[in-house]
Amino acid sequence: MAKINTSPTGGIGWRNLRTGLLFVAGLILAGILGLIIGKNTNILTRHDTAHLFISSIKGLSEGNMVAVSGKKIGVVKSMDFSTRNDTTGVLVTLDITRDYFRLITSDSKATIKALGVLGDKFVDITLGQSKEMLPEGGFLDVVAEPGLEDLIASAIQTMDTIQVISQKISKGEGTIGRLITSTELNDKLLKTAANVEAMTKQLTSGDGLAARLINDKQMAGHVSSLITNLSDVTSSLKEGKGTLGKLIVDESFYNNLSSVIRRSDSLFSRLNDTSNSLGKLTNDDDLYRHIDRSILSLDSLLMDFKQNPGRYVRVSVF
Numbered sequence: 001m002a003k004i005n006t007s008p009t010g011g012i013g014w015r016n017l018r019t020g021l022l023f024v025a026g027l028i029l030a031g032i033l034g035l036i037i038g039k040n041t042n043i044l045t046r047h048d049t050a051h052l053f054i055s056s057i058k059g060l061s062e063g064n065m066v067a068v069s070g071k072k073i074g075v076v077k078s079m080d081f082s083t084r085n086d087t088t089g090v091l092v093t094l095d096i097t098r099d100y101f102r103l104i105t106s107d108s109k110a111t112i113k114a115l116g117v118l119g120d121k122f123v124d125i126t127l128g129q130s131k132e133m134l135p136e137g138g139f140l141d142v143v144a145e146p147g148l149e150d151l152i153a154s155a156i157q158t159m160d161t162i163q164v165i166s167q168k169i170s171k172g173e174g175t176i177g178r179l180i181t182s183t184e185l186n187d188k189l190l191k192t193a194a195n196v197e198a199m200t201k202q203l204t205s206g207d208g209l210a211a212r213l214i215n216d217k218q219m220a221g222h223v224s225s226l227i228t229n230l231s232d233v234t235s236s237l238k239e240g241k242g243t244l245g246k247l248i249v250d251e252s253f254y255n256n257l258s259s260v261i262r263r264s265d266s267l268f269s270r271l272n273d274t275s276n277s278l279g280k281l282t283n284d285d286d287l288y289r290h291i292d293r294s295i296l297s298l299d300s301l302l303m304d305f306k307q308n309p310g311r312y313v314r315v316s317v318f
Helices: 008-039 148-170 174-181 184-205 209-216 217-239 242-250 251-272 277-283 285-307
Strands: 047-054 065-068 071-084 087-097 107-115 121-125
Touching: 047 071, 065 087, 148 174
Parallel strands: 065 121
Antiparallel strands: 047 087, 065 071, 071 087, 107 121
């Protein structure tokens, strides 16, 4: 039978070896945990990849979160310079859990956002409406969102604009500048106020028509009576009373007037028509000359009859 070495030296050596193995295993486990935590991912699930091609990462880092509508579905795996369609930019590779990768469609959009105002950046993917899924390794369209740098630049531009406006105002340019730096408008306002005061005083104590309308009760009564009479006249017109009222609301009066106009138009048409006697009388010059000559001949006959009646009448006495 083999003898077990129970010497103090052999026991210490085994314990040291066991301690060393445990220490190495702990380092390996710590390294794996550090890799998992550092990459912000889970090695026990299956993953797919998607890509972004952007001109600026805007503070995005490897290991940052990838989310769909705010929910984490993966991490930023890598970022490398690349050329696509003759354009140089940054190729961002997204490592996405396969169960959530199925939610991403061909028309989904990606946006680089910040967790809070000064928080880490992450990639937020919106849900699309297409039924076609994004293929493995496909590219997502990137939608720009104003970041802190853009807000600061916009604020600086706004401050510059305000400064320019303030300088113009201080120089008396524009309406506001003239209002602040010049007394001309103030003098005009004071003059206008004085004129209003004088007009008010004249209305309350003057003898003009406006003052009498305000202060004279009799004048006010006459105006009220006039308004009442006008109201009565208007009511009568609406009811069709009187000739003017019938002209406004009575259709029979309109029809009669229309009939008279049509008859007059027919008469004028006949006067202009040379195919009838009335038309010839008004338009035919030859007929006019014949009638004129006949009248002259008749007139000459009557004159001759007056002067020489014996030529036409003979009286014999038995």
